[in-house]
Amino acid sequence: MVSIDEVARLAGVSTATVSRALSGRGHVSATAKTRVEDAAKSLGYVVSASASSLASGRRRNIGVLVPFLDRWFFSTVLSGISTSLMRRGYDITLYSLTNDAAERHAIFENFLRRQRVDGVIAISLELGEEELERLRQLDLPVIAIGGPSPRLDTLTMDDVAVARLATEHLLALGHRDIAHIGASPEFDVDFHVPTQRRQGFEQALADAGFPARPALYEPADFTIEGGFRAAKQLLGRPGERPTAIFAASDEMAIGALLAARELGYRVPEDLSVIGIDGHELGEFFRLSTVDQFPLGQGERAAAAILAEIDATVPPEDRPSRRLPYELIVRGSTARAAG
Template identity: 80%
Template sequence: MVSIDEVARVAGVSTATVSRALSGRGHVSLAAKTKVQAAAKGLGYVVSASASSLASGRTRNIGVLVPFLDRWFFSTVLSGIASALMRRGYDITLYALSADRDERRDVFDTFLRRQRVDGVIAISLELGEDETGRLLELGMPVIAIGGPNPRLTTLTVDDLAVARLATEHLLTLGHRDIAHIGASPEFDVDFHVPTHRRQGFEQALSDAGIEVRPSLFEPADFTIEGGFRAAKQLLGKPGGRPTAIFAASDEMAIGALLAARELGYRVPEDLSVVGIDGHELGEFFRLTTVDQFPQGQGERAADAILAELEAKDAHAEPAAHEPGELPYDLIVRGSTARLLA
């Protein structure tokens, strides 16, 4: 088994320099760090996690709280977190938080208190006062994606503004009969993202002097299948059909595209469709969307928590708990077009 002494000999540095270079703790010149990394790679040397933890007081492991593991948005944010942490030599431990109170209590009372993580990232979870307090009692950095939570450092997307942008795009194209696929109450949990997106949609219509018509709203479950069923309802109702659909997620928007195709409507000639998220399938379906860069959200959260850990190691003042606005951008593709007279 390769030892740290062998790495030091090959790199031509001291064992202390090897330790600092591979642990990320303490100053090491770029030249020395490059030599150490090359020597370690050539010899197949890997730092012992347990030894590193004992020496540094760090597990080099970040706990991630997530409500769903089987949804594209959450898995993509998680991918961003994992990629950014891996580049810095950190692992992640996942904690799936359901709505079950006993399960959530176990996570906060037992799992996180085992001190196997250096910090916690919470993805789109509305933490109660008691849960937030228990996290803070751990004495480790906590970053929340979604919010706000005045007691935590949060990274947030303005869902009202995101929805307004999507709706205003359709209005600019001359559409007035615009339908909305949102969420049923059981999916409107935590920070009530679907409600905020519906409110942004309705505000944009009201500002344009257009009456909000309940008949042009259909709930779904943020899946392609749910969007397909909702769009068929909207397009199959008697009376005037919508000329455009704004779906609260790209997956539901893709479902709407498939429903329109099945019913014989041309997109965008007969029906314009816009979604939200920046789904990887969006380009394939030529879907117009408001991209909220979910992978970038994860990378930014990872960078933020590592910055707090470094500040803590340097005995610097902790960062203020001010929310950070996450970016979003309208990506216009082939699923929207000007309303034909």
């Protein structure tokens, strides 16, 4: 087995420089770092995780709590976290946190302690008092995405403002009969994102002098299929018909586009549709959206947890806790007819 001394001799540097260059901890000049990496590669040297842990007192492992693994948003945030941490030599241990009380108790009581992680990232999860206390007892840095969570360091998205922006875009185009596809009660959990987005929608309408109408609201399940079914209800029932639809997620908005086309509506000539998220399929469907940069959320969370672990990072160099968003106008929205 190749030793760190052999790498140091080939690179012409000290073993301490090799350790700093390969671990990412401490300053190493670009030239020395390149020599070390080239030497390690040519010798087939791989840093021992256990040796690094003993030397640094760290496991180089971050625990990530996530509510869903099969939803696009969560998997995209997770991808941003994983890629960023991997670049810094960290592994992740993934915990799928369901609503099952016994499973959640086991994760906080046993698994997090057993893995001896260096920190924890919680994605869009509202933790209970007992769970928060267990995390506090671990004496580890914790970064949450979502919120606000008064007892956790949280990267927050203003979902009311995001929904207002989407709705105001439709209002600016002259739409007055605007429908909303939101969420069924079983999906309005944790930080109540669907409720906040509905509030933003209704606030924007009220401020413009057009109160929301119950007949122009339909719940769904944040999937393309759910959005398809909800849009068919909105567009197919007798009575009031919308000229625009604001869906609380891009996947539901894509479903609404497909439903509109099946029913013979031209988008955007007869019906405008906008969503929220920044889904990778949005450009393909020419979907207008408010992009909340989910991949970037994961990257920011990774940077934030590493900054907490590395106490030498000054506060001004740490990632902002307010998550950005941006209106992206494509071909699914246009001025209201007439």
